Amino acid sequence: MSRKLENSLLVKSGQGTYEALFVNSAFHEITKISEQKRIFVLADGNVADHHFEFIEMVRKIATVVILINPIEDSKQLVEIPNYLNMLLDAEIRRGDLLVGIGGGIIQDITGFIASIMFRGLNWIFVPTTLAAQADSCIGSKTSINLGHRKNTLGTYHHAEKIIISTEFLHTLSVREIRAGLGEMLKVHAIEDKKEFDEIASNYSLLLNLKGDLPHFIYQSLEFKRKKIEIDEKDQGPRLVMNYGHSFGHALEAASNFQIPHGIAVSMGMDIANYISVQLNFGTKDDFDRMHPILIRNSNEFWNKLIEKSKFSKALLADKKNTLDSYVFILMDKLGVPSVKKVSMDVEIDKLVFDYIEDVRANEINKK
Numbered sequence: 001m002s003r004k005l006e007n008s009l010l011v012k013s014g015q016g017t018y019e020a021l022f023v024n025s026a027f028h029e030i031t032k033i034s035e036q037k038r039i040f041v042l043a044d045g046n047v048a049d050h051h052f053e054f055i056e057m058v059r060k061i062a063t064v065v066i067l068i069n070p071i072e073d074s075k076q077l078v079e080i081p082n083y084l085n086m087l088l089d090a091e092i093r094r095g096d097l098l099v100g101i102g103g104g105i106i107q108d109i110t111g112f113i114a115s116i117m118f119r120g121l122n123w124i125f126v127p128t129t130l131a132a133q134a135d136s137c138i139g140s141k142t143s144i145n146l147g148h149r150k151n152t153l154g155t156y157h158h159a160e161k162i163i164i165s166t167e168f169l170h171t172l173s174v175r176e177i178r179a180g181l182g183e184m185l186k187v188h189a190i191e192d193k194k195e196f197d198e199i200a201s202n203y204s205l206l207l208n209l210k211g212d213l214p215h216f217i218y219q220s221l222e223f224k225r226k227k228i229e230i231d232e233k234d235q236g237p238r239l240v241m242n243y244g245h246s247f248g249h250a251l252e253a254a255s256n257f258q259i260p261h262g263i264a265v266s267m268g269m270d271i272a273n274y275i276s277v278q279l280n281f282g283t284k285d286d287f288d289r290m291h292p293i294l295i296r297n298s299n300e301f302w303n304k305l306i307e308k309s310k311f312s313k314a315l316l317a318d319k320k321n322t323l324d325s326y327v328f329i330l331m332d333k334l335g336v337p338s339v340k341k342v343s344m345d346v347e348i349d350k351l352v353f354d355y356i357e358d359v360r361a362n363e364i365n366k367k
Helices: 028-033 045-050 051-063 077-089 104-119 130-136 166-171 173-189 192-201 202-205 212-230 237-242 245-254 261-278 284-301 308-316 350-365
Strands: 006-015 016-022 041-046 064-068 095-100 122-127 141-146 149-156 161-164 325-331 335-344
Touching: 006 212, 006 245, 016 212, 028 041, 028 051, 028 095, 028 122, 028 161, 041 051, 045 051, 045 064, 045 095, 045 325, 064 077, 064 104, 064 192, 064 335, 077 104, 077 141, 095 104, 095 173, 104 130, 104 141, 104 202, 104 350, 122 130, 130 166, 130 173, 141 308, 149 245, 166 212, 173 202, 173 212, 173 237, 173 261, 173 284, 192 202, 192 212, 192 284, 202 212, 202 284, 212 237, 237 325, 237 335, 245 308, 245 325, 261 284, 261 325, 261 350, 308 350
Parallel strands: 016 161, 041 064, 041 095, 095 122, 122 161
Antiparallel strands: 006 016, 141 149, 325 335
């Protein structure tokens, strides 16, 4: 059954309130903004390929459009001066507006540049991937890579407006849609069992961009909003938003980023639930309840080459860890993710890789 969708979500932050606006035409909204300020655009090269006419129309109203390859190397710290110089060559000024058009990588680059250029520029974000629309677009975080260390540098600098239009989603690959659904499954699991079970039951429709997709995108942002408004700087309650991420980030690094982030999060949630049972934090009932949909969202990626040494190194380097403990988001006995400290004496790596081999064996048997 279709639900009435609110077209605006307001998010409070320490820097002020900002808006996620659901629209039919992103270009129409950008045009209205360009009539008030000069706009300087950083855009995902894939959007230029798949939505050529949209980008060409944006070129006509923007001072400059800079196309960026949406890969992790593009958000290396050494690349940032190149973007800054292109903007300065285009004569950007403090009163101008940056516009990011793309997925999470473009969001990170645009938000980071906006936070440091002239000690702070206003910016807006047009998320074009499901993961960006349903998760990363709110929360204020910007993240930049330093060599092999992913998301080591960053700031908190939210977009003053996020323009969300599902018009961009229909050119996404199935892999990209699954990556977005991974993030949506995560935030629904954090909200409560009922919400997770509801989105899981709608999975097939959502995978085909059908059903109440705008509703579930809105719900994902609403659930996340409640966490970030009480803990914008990730010091307490917001940490649970990292559910699936400790293991997911390690899987990304250990596969040389062959596993997309949102899908790695699905795998990371499944691993976290398994570890929760092994360490007696959570119950097997909750693992069994969530396992089928998490495997379905990630099944083709468990057979990717995952280098154990890289996995261990990435897990140890997780920003949440203390000197002698891992800090994981694991299931508790109520079936809700919560922050748990685990001594580094525990052989987490062995538990993880034993489980990965079990998953691989089960998938082979099904074939």
